[in-house]
Amino acid sequence: MAKFFTALLLVSSIGVATVHAAAATRAQVCLKAVNLGLTFYTAKECEPILACIEPTLYNTPEDTTALIDKGKTCVINNSMSKALPALSLYNGFNGCTDLMALLDKMMAPFQTQCKPVITKCLNVLNKCKKNNTKTGTAKQTACLNQVYGEGIAMVTKAFINKVCTALSKKMTSVEWNCCKTYAPKVVNVKPYACYNIEK
Numbered sequence: 001m002a003k004f005f006t007a008l009l010l011v012s013s014i015g016v017a018t019v020h021a022a023a024a025t026r027a028q029v030c031l032k033a034v035n036l037g038l039t040f041y042t043a044k045e046c047e048p049i050l051a052c053i054e055p056t057l058y059n060t061p062e063d064t065t066a067l068i069d070k071g072k073t074c075v076i077n078n079s080m081s082k083a084l085p086a087l088s089l090y091n092g093f094n095g096c097t098d099l100m101a102l103l104d105k106m107m108a109p110f111q112t113q114c115k116p117v118i119t120k121c122l123n124v125l126n127k128c129k130k131n132n133t134k135t136g137t138a139k140q141t142a143c144l145n146q147v148y149g150e151g152i153a154m155v156t157k158a159f160i161n162k163v164c165t166a167l168s169k170k171m172t173s174v175e176w177n178c179c180k181t182y183a184p185k186v187v188n189v190k191p192y193a194c195y196n197i198e199k
Helices: 002-014 026-035 043-059 064-077 080-094 099-113 115-131 136-154 157-168 173-185
Strands: none
Touching (some): 026 043, 043 064, 043 136, 099 173
């Protein structure tokens, strides 16, 4: 379940606000995630999870395994009030398809769909790391705020719908219908036409 929420949070946290090439804070990232449809967490509940992930995001942004592993730990350690609902969702999802197997299957197509955002954000981060004169945590915060500002301008409801549509084509009917059953328990699906795709 943690891997599922980590993947969801990573998608949501990239898409923060419609601020073009401006810095955005962690709070803005989390608020945007909620505005894009995240319902399982409030913006305030999302903030400590993102804060926990940030050092790994800053230090090893291209290491997907490290990001997912850290994300799992951060979600678990900062979601104790969500433990029972999360366990219920996890068990329910696994009742119709193997959640971890599905996440593994979808990781490469997800990265392909998000490549423009990922590439832009990595470029912004690397440039900031090279040129920003701050040090330590101050530099990390400044650089990630630039990354958030760029990313949030690119990730919109239309972008998420495009990614969702593409991923739906990579799933079997059993996998897709399971996602459709459990997605409304985590996100508001109403703004996304992909939710209405039938298989």
